[in-house]
Amino acid sequence: MDLWLPALLVAVFDFAWRINGQFNTNGLQTTNDNNKNNCRPEFRRFGEQACLDNILRLVGSDTAFWFGKNLESSCNSSAINDVNDPNCYLPNASGQRKYTILDRLFSVPPNINRFDRYLTVNYDSPEGNYTACGGDFQMPRRGINANPDMSPTSPWFIRRAPTFSMQVDQNTYYTIVTMDGSTGDVLGAVINYPYETQDAIGYHPLLQARNRTSPVVFVAYRQSGRTSSVSPKWTNIMAGPDSGAQFDLSSFALDQQLSGPIAMNVMPVNKDPWAAQQRIDQRGPNFCAQFISEALGKASETFIQRFDRSGMDSFLTVGFSSSASSFTVCCSEFTYVDSVETANPLSDKTLGAITIRTQPDIRITRANGGGGGGNSDRLYTIMAVDPSTPKNALSTPERPYTLWLAVNVKESQGSIAGVGTANNVLGYAPTIPAPQSPPHTIYFFLFEQSGEITDATQIGPKYSDPLCADFVLGRCLFQITNFTKDYGLKLRAASWITVVNDAYARYWMIKSGQVEWDICAGQPKYTIPCLRPGELAFAKARVTEVSAGSTLTSSIRRVVLSCFQFEVALPERDTFIPVLGILASEQIPYSLQSVYIDHTDHAHNLTTIERISLLPLTLT
Numbered sequence: 001m002d003l004w005l006p007a008l009l010v011a012v013f014d015f016a017w018r019i020n021g022q023f024n025t026n027g028l029q030t031t032n033d034n035n036k037n038n039c040r041p042e043f044r045r046f047g048e049q050a051c052l053d054n055i056l057r058l059v060g061s062d063t064a065f066w067f068g069k070n071l072e073s074s075c076n077s078s079a080i081n082d083v084n085d086p087n088c089y090l091p092n093a094s095g096q097r098k099y100t101i102l103d104r105l106f107s108v109p110p111n112i113n114r115f116d117r118y119l120t121v122n123y124d125s126p127e128g129n130y131t132a133c134g135g136d137f138q139m140p141r142r143g144i145n146a147n148p149d150m151s152p153t154s155p156w157f158i159r160r161a162p163t164f165s166m167q168v169d170q171n172t173y174y175t176i177v178t179m180d181g182s183t184g185d186v187l188g189a190v191i192n193y194p195y196e197t198q199d200a201i202g203y204h205p206l207l208q209a210r211n212r213t214s215p216v217v218f219v220a221y222r223q224s225g226r227t228s229s230v231s232p233k234w235t236n237i238m239a240g241p242d243s244g245a246q247f248d249l250s251s252f253a254l255d256q257q258l259s260g261p262i263a264m265n266v267m268p269v270n271k272d273p274w275a276a277q278q279r280i281d282q283r284g285p286n287f288c289a290q291f292i293s294e295a296l297g298k299a300s301e302t303f304i305q306r307f308d309r310s311g312m313d314s315f316l317t318v319g320f321s322s323s324a325s326s327f328t329v330c331c332s333e334f335t336y337v338d339s340v341e342t343a344n345p346l347s348d349k350t351l352g353a354i355t356i357r358t359q360p361d362i363r364i365t366r367a368n369g370g371g372g373g374g375n376s377d378r379l380y381t382i383m384a385v386d387p388s389t390p391k392n393a394l395s396t397p398e399r400p401y402t403l404w405l406a407v408n409v410k411e412s413q414g415s416i417a418g419v420g421t422a423n424n425v426l427g428y429a430p431t432i433p434a435p436q437s438p439p440h441t442i443y444f445f446l447f448e449q450s451g452e453i454t455d456a457t458q459i460g461p462k463y464s465d466p467l468c469a470d471f472v473l474g475r476c477l478f479q480i481t482n483f484t485k486d487y488g489l490k491l492r493a494a495s496w497i498t499v500v501n502d503a504y505a506r507y508w509m510i511k512s513g514q515v516e517w518d519i520c521a522g523q524p525k526y527t528i529p530c531l532r533p534g535e536l537a538f539a540k541a542r543v544t545e546v547s548a549g550s551t552l553t554s555s556i557r558r559v560v561l562s563c564f565q566f567e568v569a570l571p572e573r574d575t576f577i578p579v580l581g582i583l584a585s586e587q588i589p590y591s592l593q594s595v596y597i598d599h600t601d602h603a604h605n606l607t608t609i610e611r612i613s614l615l616p617l618t619l620t
Helices: 004-020 049-059 069-073 101-105 232-239 249-255 273-281 288-296 456-463 480-486 503-511 516-520
Strands: 022-025 028-031 120-125 128-132 135-139 142-146 163-165 174-180 186-193 198-201 214-223 258-269 314-322 325-329 332-336 339-342 350-352 361-366 379-386 401-410 424-426 440-448 490-500 536-545 556-561 564-569 576-582 594-601 606-614
Touching: 049 101, 049 258, 101 214, 120 258, 128 273, 135 273, 142 258, 174 249, 186 214, 186 232, 198 232, 232 249, 249 258, 273 288, 288 314, 288 490, 314 440, 314 490, 325 503, 332 503, 350 503, 361 440, 401 456, 424 456, 456 480, 503 516
Parallel strands: 350 490
Antiparallel strands: 022 028, 120 142, 120 163, 128 135, 174 186, 174 214, 186 198, 214 258, 314 339, 314 361, 325 332, 379 401, 379 440, 401 424, 440 490, 536 576, 536 606, 556 564, 594 606
């Protein structure tokens, strides 16, 4: 009984598994969804053959991947052959189309009936950070178990060479080739696995930067024996750029006396900014606009949701140059050195108001490198808006506040030399966040014009709310949706930055006439007045609150001011009295924002408190 019971349980379990296709183990639901999950690690523990059959089906399928028969339904032949097209370009698409991985990697597709072993491929990506497409990215550590049923990974996480594991025959050596299943490019190759494994060529990751999921394919061959190296003919081809145009697994296996393939694996890979930046650094097409477009689509503002983002084909660099400056505000001295910052739309970077106080420098990079090559130069409108200004008064989610508007900006060879004052319809007016306001997001938009705009002076009055105050007329509550529609403007690029209140914003507000203590309240070291140890100050105080039932007379009363006492004549309400103060030490708590008077009415045996609010003090 004890011997056959475990076997019976295993048989029952196996039968239930085959019938239901699912089993819950350790709280993990492992559902076999029409053979789509057979290669996930939690499924392979129950047997690998279903996964091997799935891999064989995938590499021979003419519809499983983006380059299959369905491509023509969404891409015309021109786009398929356009290297700058982020969605459709397919290398070596001229001539007879190849729809399957086997057709694309082998000149003579092998006749494979079944794989008898699984090739395990693992990546270990340590944590790190990178800068790409104007953004700064902090990435976690991640382990990748490559398989066709996994969620697509990104190039950053497979930037280091993988490790392999496979059932091997005794005293048998193997060659494993890693390839881009879309282009046929060789990403890496090792020989003499597993006993004396060495690189035939060094590994480099798939730099997937286009709007598609591409398969990385791992192919294992059995060697006829130990080999000292791969012939220079093949190493030169594999290591060269665009190796897929020349490399052929069928010919390679024949020359190297390899048999197989005996195992294959497939890993889906999506795009990421790191790969896009690597492409740019290698003087390839710039596909950063895709990431900006996707991020812009997540914005909540109504006017942004109404934009047609399908034409965004350029990357916009917005650079701020801030000169050195020094000033005193809220009783503190501030010194800033020269700095250069750029808008960082893909990150959470914030800048202070001092950094964005002057008109930024604008640069563009088109995906195809700009002018030339049959691409005419463009005429642009540049616009900066702040939808975060006080709601309803200056902006709404549909009608933002306009910080800058320039038209008829000429492109030359894919770049903008600069935006002059002659282009400005509304000169650059930086946003100045108030002390208690949330961060402001400034959006910069690059629109392509259909022709020269000749009535630029009418734009501000026409699309701004006529009820706006004179000093913001032409800017506030700007009807940006109507403006872009009426002038036939096409959105080509966008960028944005988050701006917060800083010392410069407080300094600017006070210089503009706003009340100092409203702006500086709560700031460290702020007192009224800004006194140093031993300094004297005179002030005028205004009686603003009087306790109920008390009567102010001209009698002398005692004023308690921090640690000091003064005797003053109490005037009538809303009149002024002089207050003399001295600050002997920074350690003494001192604030003249309000003064309380101990007023004892001996005739009626009452003690009341009156509050005096102080006006700004003048140092003497």
